Amino acid sequence: MRIVVNIEKCTGCGLCIDSCPFTSIEIKEDKAFINEYCQLCRACMSVCPEGAIIEISEEGDVFKADISAYKGVWVFAEQREGVIASVAYELLGAGRKLADELKTELSAVLFGSTADEAKELIKCGADKVYHCPDPIFEKFNDEPYSQLLTNLVNGHKPEILLAGATPIGRSFIPRVAARLKTGLTADCTSLEIDSETGNLLQIRPAFGGNIMATILCPNHRPQIATVRPRVMKRGEHNPDRKGEIVSVTDRNLSCRTKVTDTVKEASHCKVNLQEVDIIVSGGRGLGDAKGFEMLEELAELLGGAVGASRAAVDEGWIAYSHQVGQTGKTVCPKIYIACGISGAVQHLVGMQSSDIIIAINKNPEAPIFNVATYGIVGDVNEVVPLLIKKLKEAKA
Amino acid sequence: MNIIVCIKQVPDTAEVRINPATNTLVREGVPSIINPYDLHAIEAALQIREMTGGKVTVITMGPPQAEDALREAISMGVDDVRLVSDRAFAGADTWATSYALYKSIEKLGYNIILCGKQAIDGDTAQVGPEVAEFLNIPHIAYVKKIETVSNESIKVQRLMDEGYDVVESELPVLLTVVKEINTPRLPSLKGKMAAKKAVITKLDLNAIGAEEENVGLKGSPTQVKNIFAPQAKTDRKMLQGSVEEQVDALVQELRGLKCV
Numbered sequence: 001m002r003i004v005v006n007i008e009k010c011t012g013c014g015l016c017i018d019s020c021p022f023t024s025i026e027i028k029e030d031k032a033f034i035n036e037y038c039q040l041c042r043a044c045m046s047v048c049p050e051g052a053i054i055e056i057s058e059e060g061d062v063f064k065a066d067i068s069a070y071k072g073v074w075v076f077a078e079q080r081e082g083v084i085a086s087v088a089y090e091l092l093g094a095g096r097k098l099a100d101e102l103k104t105e106l107s108a109v110l111f112g113s114t115a116d117e118a119k120e121l122i123k124c125g126a127d128k129v130y131h132c133p134d135p136i137f138e139k140f141n142d143e144p145y146s147q148l149l150t151n152l153v154n155g156h157k158p159e160i161l162l163a164g165a166t167p168i169g170r171s172f173i174p175r176v177a178a179r180l181k182t183g184l185t186a187d188c189t190s191l192e193i194d195s196e197t198g199n200l201l202q203i204r205p206a207f208g209g210n211i212m213a214t215i216l217c218p219n220h221r222p223q224i225a226t227v228r229p230r231v232m233k234r235g236e237h238n239p240d241r242k243g244e245i246v247s248v249t250d251r252n253l254s255c256r257t258k259v260t261d262t263v264k265e266a267s268h269c270k271v272n273l274q275e276v277d278i279i280v281s282g283g284r285g286l287g288d289a290k291g292f293e294m295l296e297e298l299a300e301l302l303g304g305a306v307g308a309s310r311a312a313v314d315e316g317w318i319a320y321s322h323q324v325g326q327t328g329k330t331v332c333p334k335i336y337i338a339c340g341i342s343g344a345v346q347h348l349v350g351m352q353s354s355d356i357i358i359a360i361n362k363n364p365e366a367p368i369f370n371v372a373t374y375g376i377v378g379d380v381n382e383v384v385p386l387l388i389k390k391l392k393e394a395k396a
Numbered sequence: 397m398n399i400i401v402c403i404k405q406v407p408d409t410a411e412v413r414i415n416p417a418t419n420t421l422v423r424e425g426v427p428s429i430i431n432p433y434d435l436h437a438i439e440a441a442l443q444i445r446e447m448t449g450g451k452v453t454v455i456t457m458g459p460p461q462a463e464d465a466l467r468e469a470i471s472m473g474v475d476d477v478r479l480v481s482d483r484a485f486a487g488a489d490t491w492a493t494s495y496a497l498y499k500s501i502e503k504l505g506y507n508i509i510l511c512g513k514q515a516i517d518g519d520t521a522q523v524g525p526e527v528a529e530f531l532n533i534p535h536i537a538y539v540k541k542i543e544t545v546s547n548e549s550i551k552v553q554r555l556m557d558e559g560y561d562v563v564e565s566e567l568p569v570l571l572t573v574v575k576e577i578n579t580p581r582l583p584s585l586k587g588k589m590a591a592k593k594a595v596i597t598k599l600d601l602n603a604i605g606a607e608e609e610n611v612g613l614k615g616s617p618t619q620v621k622n623i624f625a626p627q628a629k630t631d632r633k634m635l636q637g638s639v640e641e642q643v644d645a646l647v648q649e650l651r652g653l654k655c656v
Contacts, residue, residue: 001487001613021407021517022459037459040487040613041620080557140561142525143534167556171537174525178494183617186490186520206518206623213623220617256534257565260551265559302650320575326519335653356653358646364634374649375634376642386643394647 001057003040005032009052016044016053069157070221073099073106076149076163076173077121077129079113082138087164089124091227092235094191095162096125098200101193102159109152111145112137115245122243125235130156132248139259140168146175148250153180158222160200162191165226177224183217184224187326189231189349200225205326205349212345230274230330231353273324277334278304281324281351282312285340285361285380289317294384295339301391307331307351309341325350340380343368360384397450397547399441400501400509401474402527403434405458405465406517430465433512435580436573438472441510443578444545451475453504457485457496463596471583471591478504482600487613490518494526496611499604502531508550509570513538521572528570535570536563540577 012030024037025044032053034044045053075095077088092108099106108126110118111134118129130152136144145168153161153176161176163169165187177184189212190203199216200223206213217223273279280299282292292306299306307324308317324331326346336354341347343359343366351357352371359372362379369375376383408429430438441452454469456462457480466477480500488496501509509528514521521537528535540560541553548567553560555574583591601608609615635642 024459036483036486037461038486041623043623046622140556141563142537146529167538167554170521171525171535174490174494174522175529175535177491177522178526178529181491181617184490184520184522185618186518186522201621206620211623211625214621216619216621217617218619257536257563257569259561259563261562262556263553263559263562327514327516335650369632369634372632374646375632376639376646377634378639378642382639383643386640387646390643390647391650394651 001040001055003034003038003042003044003053003055005034006052006054007031009050010048011050011052013049015047015049019044019047067159067219067221070159072104072156072158073102073160074153074158074162074222075106075108075121075126076161076169077108077110078164078166078168079110079117080140080168082113082117084110084113084117084120085164085166086234087166087169087227087229088121089234090229090232091162091164092121092125094227094232095160096235098160098191098193099127102198104159107156107158109149111148118245122245123239123241124237125241127243129243129245130248131245132250134249134253136253136255139262140172141255141257141259142172142175143255143257144253145172146179147253148248149173149176150179151250152248153222161222161224163224163226165228169226173224173226180222180224182220182222182224183215184226185215185217186226188225188227191225191227191232199223205345228330228349230332273305273307273322273329273331273333276305278302278337279307279324279331279333279335279351279354280304280337280339281307281309281341282318282339282380283309283341283347284311284315285342286312286317287340287381289315291340291381292318294381294388298337298384298388298391301388301395302335304333304335307336309344309347311341311344338368338372339384341368342366343371397444397448397508398504398506399444399450399452400504400506401434401437401441401452401454401469402497402501402509402511402523403438403454403456403465403469404431404512404515404517405429405456405462406431406515428461428464430468431512431515431517433514433516433573433575435472435512436575436577437510437512438469438474439578439580440539440542440571440573441508442473442581444508444542447545448547450507453478455480455497455500455504457481457488457493457500466596467591467594468583470594471587472581473584473587477594477596479596479598480604481598482611484601484608484612487616488611489616489618490520490522490526491617492611492613492615494523494530495615496604496606497523497527498530499606500599501527503604507547507567508545509533509568511570511572513572513574524570524572531568531570533568533570534565535572536565537572539571539573542571542577 185202511524
């Protein structure tokens with residue numbers, strides 16, 4: 001496939017130039033020209049008012065694997081120290097919906113842990129659990145995890161495989177996708193079934209989260225996605241739900257890495273941002289590290305914790321453990337107060353599912369106001385001290 | 397010790413904005429940079445070289461302009477660079493990218509391969525682990541500290557959700573690194589001179605011995621169906637009046653929410 005300009009239609013307006021994320025469009029002799037930097041993202045096609053930018057296919061473009069043999073939705077249920085992580089139950093919630101829509105089975109895959117834990121997966125929506133209690137899975141090592149999951153997929157051929165976008169899922173699932181030669185979409189925030197084709201529509205932030213993208217894996221199976229924790233709703237818990245636990249063994253698992261110690265860092269993040277009801281978050285608009293002292297006071301007053309945007313962390317004003325957003329934590333507190341945060345989408349994707357968002361920013365056009373429940377236009381260094389004062393008065 | 401660092405040239409996404417009227421990225425004047433995490437990978441490679449001796453080779457796949465990123469790497473003090481570039485690679489997703497990098501690295505010889513944990517444009521964090529699988533070597537992702545390294549093995553700290561794991565691996569191994577691992581050095585004057593003079597070795601499809609059906613768009617299982625701007629909330633309420641009046645109104649709302 002190639003993206004080309006129909007020069008009969010092109011008026012040389014140049015709108016497409018700014019739309020190209022790869023600066024691959026230039027104007028030559030008053031017409032747009034797409035050069036060899038083009039990455040085929042199609043961003044330019046939708047902006048051309050003349051419809052002059054078109055896709056042309058080249059021979060040998062389409063490869064079709066035999067995808068009809070693949071059936072069923074799978075969820076990889078990760079465990080830590082034997083306990084299934086909450087993201088696994090969220091995947092069951094999402095996976096159940098997809099399986100029902102496709103009129104197929106939902107299975108969970110559990111490595112390590114116990115049969116009792118496996119039963120919980122059934123109560124939360126799984127029809128079947130493939131469980132391998134091998135002690136090799138006690139600690140997380142990429143190789144045995146990817147070997148066994150690859151073997152199971154080859155044996156049972158699911159059409160969809162979901163895993164948590166956690167340090168574990170994001171580390172070993174790529175090996176599975178590489179080995180199976182199939183597509184893997186990272187860190188999805190929404191999943192839907194295309195009613196026409198039955199393909200999985202995998203929606204995720206892209207380009208630093210400044211835009212959203214829908215990714216398809218039309219000709220390969222399984223369609224694999226890692227899913228961001230705390231975005232999907234947990235599968236409903238039904239103690240009477242019945243299902244089958246299939247015990248799995250594999251004698252050929254090997255491992256060249258070894259976990260010699262596991263260190264929990266209580267001080268890594270004094271308050272776990274993912275568990276508090278109120279977060280007061282600061283961004284570049286604070287101006288300096290001292291701004292965070294003010295936010296701490298406000299957070300303390302409200303009984304919450306302090307978060308930060310990537311900009312503030314990059315400036316060195318606050319530790320990375322406070323970072324909210326694409327490359328930091330995803331949070332959904334009851335109240336999120338964004339102070340001096342403009343709202344790059346990479347930040348928004350990490351907090352926009354909060355129940356109530358209060359935005360304080362001096363720029364009324366700041367994108368943070370697009371997701372805000374309440375907006376105050378003003379300088380944070382003026383608004384926040386006043387807010388602290390008024391809250392104290394109200395409390396007194 | 398042969399150390400390979402995979403880097404990517406990316407648009408500085410901190411500068412990318414979306415035009416709400418057209419739903420597209422505004423890229424005008426946005427500079428291209430070395431992916432920030434990759435700078436930490438280069439620094440880690442240089443530090444390993446200081447401990448064990450050896451050679452650091454930086455490799456990137458990208459359009460011809462990615463040469464600038466390689467020159468910047470040379471200015472930091474790496475020994476050699478490779479530009480993997482061919483029109484056939486365009487439109488590659490993580491599978492096809494990893495395949496092309498694997499074919500390029502396979503011929504170079506390697507003991508340790510380093511990558512940034514993810515690129516800030518795609519944010520997938522997939523290419524490192526996929527390259528390791530293609531090469532059939534172990535990998536450790538999210539490395540925040542290298543504790544010890546010898547010619548046979550390495551011991552590192554791997555960032556996890558609630559702290560970190562200490563992980564040992566035999567060599568060869570691939571590591572992806574996070575920001576906490578180090579502070580990347582600035583280019584030296586001598587390095588800048590070397591960067592200016594360096595002749596960049598370019599590798600195309602034939603040079604890396606890759607099959608055409610496995611690279612670029614043809615080799616990519618995933619496709620971008622469409623891109624769009626995130627949705628705005630509809631129930632937002634901009635508070636009105638002077639700053640004091642707005643704050644009063646907010647305290648009132650917080651009271652309603654039983655926060656005060």
